[in-house]
Each structure stands twice: as C-alpha cells, then as structure tokens.
Amino acid sequence: xxxxxxxxxxxxxxEQLLLGLWEKEKLYKFRPGRKIFSIDTPxxxxxxxxxxxxxxxxxxxxxxxxxxxxxQGFSVYFPIGIDRNGLPVExxxxxxxxxHLQDVSREEFIKLCRSSLDDLEAEMLEIMxxxxxxxxxxxxYRTDSDEYRALTQQTFIWLWxxxxxxxxxxxxxxxxxxxxxxxxxEVIYEERPTWLVYIKFRVKETGExxxxxxxxxxxxxxxxxxxxNPQDSRYNHLPGKHAVLPLYGREVQxxxxxxxxxxxxxxxxxxxxxxxYTDVRLFRELGLPEIxxxxxxxxxxxxxxxxxxxxxxxxxxxxxxDLEELGLVEKKEKLMHRTxxxxxxxxxxxxxxxxxxxxxxxxxxxxxxxIAEELEWHPSASKQLLLNWINSxxxxxxVSRRRYYGTExxxxxxxxxxKPNLPKPGKYWKPWCEDPPFSACQHCGSRxxxxxxxxxxxxxxxxxxSPLFTSRKDRKLYPITLRxxxxxIVRTWLYYTLLRCWQLTGKSPFKKVWIMGYGVxxxxxxxxxxxxxVIDPIPxxxxxxxxxxxxxxxxxxxxxxxxxxxxxxxxxxxxFLTKLWNVSRFIxxxxxxxxxxxxxxxxxxxxxxxxxxxxxxxxxxxxxxxVPSNAIRDWVWNIFAPHYLELVKPRAYSxxxxxxxxxxxxxxxxxxxxxxxxxFITDYxxxxxxxxxxxxxxxxxxxxxxxxxxxxxxxxxxxxIWKEKKERGLSLKxxxxxxxxxxxLAVIQDDLKAAHNVKSLRLGKELEIKFG
RNA sequence: GGGCCGGUGGUCUAAUGGUAGGACGCUGCCCUUACGAGGCAGAGGUUCCAGGUUCGAGUCCUGGCCGGCCCACCA
Numbered sequence: 001x002x003x004x005x006x007x008x009x010x011x012x013x014x015e016q017l018l019l020g021l022w023e024k025e026k027l028y029k030f031r032p033g034r035k036i037f038s039i040d041t042p043x044x045x046x047x048x049x050x051x052x053x054x055x056x057x058x059x060x061x062x063x064x065x066x067x068x069x070x071x072q073g074f075s076v077y078f079p080i081g082i083d084r085n086g087l088p089v090e091x092x093x094x095x096x097x098x099x100h101l102q103d104v105s106r107e108e109f110i111k112l113c114r115s116s117l118d119d120l121e122a123e124m125l126e127i128m129x130x131x132x133x134x135x136x137x138x139x140x141y142r143t144d145s146d147e148y149r150a151l152t153q154q155t156f157i158w159l160w161x162x163x164x165x166x167x168x169x170x171x172x173x174x175x176x177x178x179x180x181x182x183x184x185x186e187v188i189y190e191e192r193p194t195w196l197v198y199i200k201f202r203v204k205e206t207g208e209x210x211x212x213x214x215x216x217x218x219x220x221x222x223x224x225x226x227x228x229n230p231q232d233s234r235y236n237h238l239p240g241k242h243a244v245l246p247l248y249g250r251e252v253q254x255x256x257x258x259x260x261x262x263x264x265x266x267x268x269x270x271x272x273x274x275x276x277y278t279d280v281r282l283f284r285e286l287g288l289p290e291i292x293x294x295x296x297x298x299x300x301x302x303x304x305x306x307x308x309x310x311x312x313x314x315x316x317x318x319x320x321x322d323l324e325e326l327g328l329v330e331k332k333e334k335l336m337h338r339t340x341x342x343x344x345x346x347x348x349x350x351x352x353x354x355x356x357x358x359x360x361x362x363x364x365x366x367x368x369x370x371i372a373e374e375l376e377w378h379p380s381a382s383k384q385l386l387l388n389w390i391n392s393x394x395x396x397x398x399v400s401r402r403r404y405y406g407t408e409x410x411x412x413x414x415x416x417x418x419k420p421n422l423p424k425p426g427k428y429w430k431p432w433c434e435d436p437p438f439s440a441c442q443h444c445g446s447r448x449x450x451x452x453x454x455x456x457x458x459x460x461x462x463x464x465x466s467p468l469f470t471s472r473k474d475r476k477l478y479p480i481t482l483r484x485x486x487x488x489i490v491r492t493w494l495y496y497t498l499l500r501c502w503q504l505t506g507k508s509p510f511k512k513v514w515i516m517g518y519g520v521x522x523x524x525x526x527x528x529x530x531x532x533x534v535i536d537p538i539p540x541x542x543x544x545x546x547x548x549x550x551x552x553x554x555x556x557x558x559x560x561x562x563x564x565x566x567x568x569x570x571x572x573x574x575x576f577l578t579k580l581w582n583v584s585r586f587i588x589x590x591x592x593x594x595x596x597x598x599x600x601x602x603x604x605x606x607x608x609x610x611x612x613x614x615x616x617x618x619x620x621x622x623x624x625x626x627v628p629s630n631a632i633r634d635w636v637w638n639i640f641a642p643h644y645l646e647l648v649k650p651r652a653y654s655x656x657x658x659x660x661x662x663x664x665x666x667x668x669x670x671x672x673x674x675x676x677x678x679x680f681i682t683d684y685x686x687x688x689x690x691x692x693x694x695x696x697x698x699x700x701x702x703x704x705x706x707x708x709x710x711x712x713x714x715x716x717x718x719x720x721i722w723k724e725k726k727e728r729g730l731s732l733k734x735x736x737x738x739x740x741x742x743x744x745l746a747v748i749q750d751d752l753k754a755a756h757n758v759k760s761l762r763l764g765k766e767l768e769i770k771f772g
Numbered sequence: 773g774g775g776c777c778g779g780u781g782g783u784c785u786a787a788u789g790g791u792a793g794g795a796c797g798c799u800g801c802c803c804u805u806a807c808g809a810g811g812c813a814g815a816g817g818u819u820c821c822a823g824g825u826u827c828g829a830g831u832c833c834u835g836g837c838c839g840g841c842c843c844a845c846c847a
Contacts, residue, residue: 001805001806003806005806008806008807009807009809189843196847212847213847214847215847216847227847258845259845259847260847261845261846261847263846264846264847265846265847268847269846269847270847271847272847275847276845276847277845278845278846278847279845279847281845282845335846337846337847338846381776381777382776384775384776384777384842385776385841385842387775388775388776388842388843389842389843391775391843392842392843392844487841487842488841490842491842518841520840522783522784524839524840526840555785555795556784556785557784557785558785558786560777561777561778562777562840562841564784568796568797569784569795569796571809572795572796572797573795574809575809575810577809578807578809578810579806579807579810581806581807582806582807582810583806583807584806585806585807586806586807587806588806589806626785626786630785630786630794630795633794633795634786634793634794634795637794637795638794641806641807642811642812645806653805719812719813722812722813723812723813725812726801726802726812726813727813729801731802731804732802732804732811732812733804
C-alpha cells in the first residue's frame with residue numbers, strides 16, 4: 001500500500017502554504033456573473049487584544065456563507081472593511097497614553113487615535129487572513145477614510161434636504177466619562193445596589209409629615225411635584241395640597257397620578273428633572289419647568305445650594321447624612337436598581353438637557369416593521385429581536401456627539417444670523433478646522449464669516465451606510481443579498497442601517513439577514529475581562545490551526561443560539577480532521593477508476609451518500625453550518641469509515657474498479673461538502689489527489705442510487721460479529737468457521753465473508769456464528 | 773409586567789407526532805497493514821413538573837417552575 005498522502009496526520013502548518021497559493025491564484029476574486037451574492041460584511045472594530053473568541057467564530061462563519069454561495073454557483077462579492085470611528089478607539093487612546101481628550105489639541109488627539117488604529121488594524125487583518133477568510137483583502141476599506149466620511153456627510157446633507165434633520169434641546173442620555181450625548185441604543189442596563197431612602201416631607205396645608213422614597217435624594221433640589229396614586233385611599237386627601245421640600249423649604253404641588261405605585265416604597269413619589277425617563281415624560285405631560293441640577297461635568301449646579309459643585313455620588317452621600325442628622329430620614333432600604341450605563345465606558349448616564357441634532361425616526365417605524373416582515377431571516381426567530389426594538393423606539397435619534405474621532409457634522413453657522421449653512425455634498429468637510437466653501441450666508445446674505453461646527457456624528461451614522469458604501473462602484477450590487485451580524489447589535493447596526501438606507505433609497509438595503517448568537521464561556525457565562533473568563537483565540541488558532549477552529553465553530557451550536565467556548569472542545573473537534581485525513585490517506589492508496597457496474601455494497605454507500613448530501617444541502621440552504629458539519633462528522637465516523645471502508649477493504653486491495661470508483665466518488669463529495677467549513681484540509685487533499693482546487697467546484701448533487709440493504713441491519717450485524725470475537729478474546733481477523741447470514745444481506749455476502757474472514761457461509765433467518 | 777429563546781445521561785448537544793441519537797468525559801479490552809491525537813466494546817436517561825389532544829408526545833395545546841437575553845414608567 002502506497003498512499004499518496006504520506007504523513008500520518010494533517011499538519012496545520014500547511015495552512016500557510018495554502019494561503020500563499022490562494023493569494024497567488026486570486027482564487028476568491030469577485031468575477032461579476034449572472035447570479036450575484038453580495039455580503040454586507042460587518043467591518044470589525046480593532047479594539048485590541050484579546051479579540052473576542054466569539055467574534056473570531058463569527059467571522060469564520062461569515063466566511064462559510066461566502067464559500068457556500070460560491071459552491072452554489074454564485075458570483076460572490078465579499079468585501080471587508082475596518083470600522084475605525086468613534087468612542088472605543090478614543091477610550092483606548094486615552095488609556096494607552098494616560099490622557100484625556102481635552103488634554104491635547106484636537107489635531108494631536110486625532111493623530112494619536114489614528115496611530116493606535118493602524119497598529120490594531122494590521123494585527124486584526126492578519127488574524128482574519130490566517131483564519132482563511134476569502135474576502136477581498138486587497139481592497140479593504142476604512143470607515144474613517146476621506147471617501148467613507150464624505151459619503152456619511154453626503155447622506156446627512158441629503159437627509160437634511162429631505163427635512164429629516166432638526167436641532168432641539170431636550171433631556172438626553174449623557175455620559176460624563178465620554179463627555180457626550182448618547183442615543184438610547186448606546187445605553188445598557190445593569191442591576192446595581194443602591195439605597196432607597198425614605199425622606200420626610202411636610203404638607204404645608206395640614207402640617208403632617210409624609211414619606212417619600214427615592215434613590216436620588218441629591219435631586220431633591222430639582223423636584224417640581226409629588227405624586228400619589230388616585231386609587232390609593234391612604235392619600236386621598238393630599239392632591240391639591242403642597243409639599244415642602246426638606247432642606248430647601250420650597251413648596252411643590254401634590255398631584256394624583258397613576259405613575260405612583262401604591263405598593264412601591266411609601267406610595268408617594270417625587271418628580272425631579274431628571275431622575276429617569278418617567279420624570280422626563282411627566283415634566284412634559286404636566287408642563288413643569290425644568291430645574292437643571294446637574295451640569296455637563298457631572299457636578300451639582302447652584303440650585304443644589306450647599307451641594308453645588310459636588311459630584312453626584314458625593315452629593316448623594318452628603319445629603320443623606322445631613323437629612324439623617326436632622327431626623328428627616330425614616331429608613332433606608334438596600335435595593336437592586338436597574339441602572340442605565342454608557343455602553344462603552346460602563347459609567348452611569350444622567351439625563352440632562354443638551355442642544356443636539358436629531359434624525360427623525362419615529363415617523364418611520366411602520367415602514368421599519370414592514371421591512372422586518374419582508375426580510376428573509378436566518379434563523380427565522382431573530383426577526384423578533386428587531387421588532388422588539390422597533391416597538392420600543394419613542395424618540396428621534398440624536399446624532400451629534402461631542403467627540404473628536406468621528407465624521408464631522410458638515411455645518412457652518414453664520415456669524416451674523418447664527419443659522420446653519422451646509423456645503424454641497426461630495427467632498428469630505430472638516431468645519432472645525434477648515435473655511436466653508438462659500439462666503440455669504442444662504443439665509444441672511446451676510447459676509448460676516450462662519451463658525452464651523454465642532455461636533456461629530458454618532459458612529460452609527462457611518463456604520464449604517466455600509467451597504468451604500470460597498471456598492472458605490474456598482475449600483476447593481478444594491479440591495480445587498482445578505483447582512484450577517486451578531487444579535488447584540490440588532491438594535492444598533494441592523495436597525496440604523498434599515499432606517500437610513502430606507503430614508504435614502506426607499507429600498508431595504510438587503511434581502512436576507514443572518515444572525516449569530518454570542519460566544520459565552522464553558523459554563524454559559526458571558527465573557528468579560530472583570531470575570532477573568534476571556535479566552536484569547538490567537539494562541540488556540542496557532543496551536544490547533546484555523547480549520548480546527550472553524551470546524552469547532554460550526555459544530556458547536558445551531559444558528560442563532562449562544563455557543564460555549566473552551567479550548568478543550570476545540571481540541572476535541574480537531575480530532576475529526578485527523579479522522580478525515582486518514583480516511584483520505586487510505587483512499588489515496590488506490591487509483592481512481594471508472595466502473596462499468598457497481599457492486600451492491602458500493603451502491604449502498606452511494607445511497608447513504610445521497611442522504612448525506614441532501615442533509616448538508618438543507619443546512620447550507622439555511623446557512624446553518626451546524627447541520628452539515630455534524631452530519632458529515634457523523635457519517636464519516638459512524639458509517640463510512642467503520643462499516644463501508646472495513647467491508648470494502650478486500651476488494652480495494654485487489655483494485656476492484658467498483659470499489660476504487662466508489663471510494664473516490666465518496667471522498668470527492670465529502671471534501672466538496674466540507675470545503676466551506678474547513679477550506680484548508682479539504683483543498684490540500686483535493687489538490688493532492690485530484691489536481692485542482694476544491695474551491696473552484698460546486699456542491700455535489702445527490703444521485704438516485706438504489707440499494708436493498710438496510711443500513712441499521714448492516715451496522716448491527718458488523719457490531720454483533722466484532723463483539724462476539726471480542727468476548728471470545730479473538731482478534732478481529734480471526735476466522736469464523738461457519739456463519740448463517742440473514743437473507744436480507746445476501747447481496748453483499750461476498751464482501752461480508754471476506755471482511756469477517758468467514759470460512760463457510762450460508763443464508764438463513766437469523767445471524768449465527770460458529771468458531772472453530 | 774411583556775416578549776423571545778431554552779430546560780434531554782456527569783457536561784454539552786440532536787431528533788417532519790412513530791424504538792431518544794451523537795460528541796466530550798468515564799470504564800474495560802486491543803500495537804487489527806488509513807488512523808494510539810486511534811480502534812472496539814460498555815456503563816450511564818421516569819427527555820423540568822402537572823394536566824390535555826392522540827392509536828402513539830422530547831416533539832402539539834394549557835398551566836406552572838427554572839435559566840438566559842431583550843424590552844417596559846418600580847421612584
């Protein structure tokens with residue numbers, strides 16, 4: 001026996017060699033054809049090591065989508081970009097250099113961010129290349145390039161002209177750490193402990209004390225009303241009267257309002273500007289004048305009296321202490337409170353009024369729901385994630401940010417009338433450091449000069465036009481075929497892309513959406529640096545190779561579910577590569593032949609192969625790689641290798657045409673079926689044995705092979721024989737003197753006789769074995 | 773409070789209403805000429821609970837319980 005594949009196992013070092021070949025041959029170059037499959041690849045954000053192992057798995061699966069589409073006969077447009085705008089890199093840069101944005105000039109800060117990004121980006125591209133991603137690395141784009149930012153600004157100007165942009169001062173989420181307004185989509189919630197403090201207020205008219213429970217005693221100075229529930233019989237007499245704020249002595253009205261829940265706290269609630277969005281709503285509903293108690297530095301304002309200038313936490317502690325000393329605190333309860341945090345910095349946000357630019361979105365919710373219904377979802381259940389979010393949108397999208405590393409808002413304000421002037425679209429504008437391309441105000445005609453806008457856009461303004469950017473050179477690519485993404489950014493990237501592209505083009509930006517779950521740790525816990533359960537994928541990739549990693553990713557969880565990450569499981573998955581290699585190695589010892597007529601055993605395995613192909617195609621159609629990867633593993637390990645190959649061996653050694661044909665036929669099909677998931681090992685074997693790249697092939701089609709053999713019966717028969725030999729302490733090739741073979745399996749009696757070393761065989765009803 | 777997803781051997785995961793499979797781990801045996809990073813065999817399950825529909829339920833329905841995520845005005 002002389003196998004063409006010499007080595008005893010797959011060597012992952014060969015992956016490098018293949019990468020070189022693929023690049024040299026330009027194997028994955030986009031060649032526009034009749035059937036185009038385009039992918040709105042998520043531009044990864046290079047936020048530094050370790051790269052999340054779930055993200056690495058995510059990108060391997062996106063690559064599987066591209067490879068699947070190629071093998072289905074599509075021309076695949078698979079771009080790749082790097083997302084470089086916004087807060088994460090600013091925070092990274094601030095940490096890296098130990099500075100704060102305000103400490104250096106804007107030019108200097110931008111330079112530092114750019115250099116951080118360049119390092120991180122190079123590393124990230126290299127990992128993606130090594131994972132075998134078949135995207136267009138030669139033409140990768142950056143979301144902070146002049147061209148990309150010009151497009152973001154252009155789309156803003158278009159939306160402005162459509163009347164969808166307006167400026168307003170309203171209470172907004174504000175992160176003191178990042179120093180900017182945030183959209184609801186950038187706010188996350190976390191249960192954090194806090195004190196629920198019961199404070200005594202005096203009722204002016206009756207002189208009685210009432211108790212008010214609050215988690216925000218420092219906002220006492222911003223209280224404009226006190227509410228009780230109209231159904232609450234304890235407090236029926238209070239509405240219409242006035243409560244006197246302790247410490248401040250100011251009087252506020254007591255109202256009846258269902259917002260006060262009788263069962264919570266004392267049943268009486270104070271309404272302040274602004275403890276939460278209930279307060280915002282009530283201030284608007286009741287027409288209360290707002291009192292600004294917190295300034296943009298996160299400190300109490302002059303209205304707080306003795307607490308002015310203190311930070312929020314400090315003021316809270318102090319006011320509780322003061323109230324306690326005056327005997328005005330009845331009791332304190334520890335409470336887990338759902339605290340709103342800045343998604344990036346994890347700092348609690350405050351609601352403070354700021355003047356910002358808004359993009360209308362509440363007028364478009366009906367259209368968004370319609371698009372959600374029309375999209376093809378993989379898996380179908382993920383549609384609900386988007387609908388949930390759409391149903392919770394109540395305010396327009398604030399798009400201006402008080403940060404530096406982002407796309408500039410292209411506006412200049414007239415120094416005379418103060419009104420905004422926008423440039424013509426098409427160029428990348430930097431109003432904070434450049435003169436406007438016009439000299440007279442479009443509104444008042446004044447030539448008094450202009451003040452450039454200093455703010456930048458929310459980065460989702462950039463990210464949400466990725467389908468427009470990647471299709472910019474060929475409009476036929478729009479709408480994009482498929483958007484793949486993680487379920488954690490449904491409310492941001494997915495929602496905003498649908499919104500913006502709909503507003504700009506009147507079309508859905510893509511036809512299909514593919515949503516993957518999170519990578520969690522081996523106990524099902526979310527990975528986080530603070531828990532110390534983060535797994536760095538890079539050492540694992542280096543140790544076990546990209547194919548092992550990719551195969552693990554495919555087999556680990558069904559599409560859309562969260563998947564557990566552990567090196568042990570990846571290691572375990574890699575065993576299959578050894579198995580596949582050795583099956584191929586065995587077959588590689590025999591010539592590929594044509595067969596005039598197939599032996600019954602060969603027809604049987606080919607009919608089993610038909611079933612496997614159908615099952616794999618079902619998975620590939622759904623873009624659920626869990627299905628084909630598990631089906632292939634199961635088939636190879638439990639049917640093909642132990643039952644078919646073992647029985648065909650005697651004929652194989654004599655180079656029987658039917659056997660040689662069938663083994664190679666199966667192997668080719670297997671390699672083709674697995675190619676999207678494990679592109680390295682399959683291509684290596686395919687090239688060695690069949691002289692061409694598997695990645696230029698199409699998926700195999702199921703034929704209609706007929707067989708009389710019942711697979712279960714055959715497997716059971718083999719197992720019985722092996723078991724009997726075992727129990728007698730015999731070697732598996734020990735001779736069987738006499739065997740009665742069930743008639744159903746008569747057609748393969750010669751194969752069985754040879755494989756099990758049977759001296760004399762006759763047919764009967766049930767299996768009987770006699771040893772010498 | 774609402775929504776979505778899930779609850780299957782120690783762990784993880786499958787199963788168009790038709791005998792509950794597989795992987796990892798575990799135990800025992802085997803240097804069998806593709807594979808010891810292997811092979812073979814084996815132990816281990818009232819499929820979360822209670823009802824219902826059905827000839828038949830892990831699967832469908834109802835109601836619980838538990839977990840995860842998302843959303844919502846518990847200050």
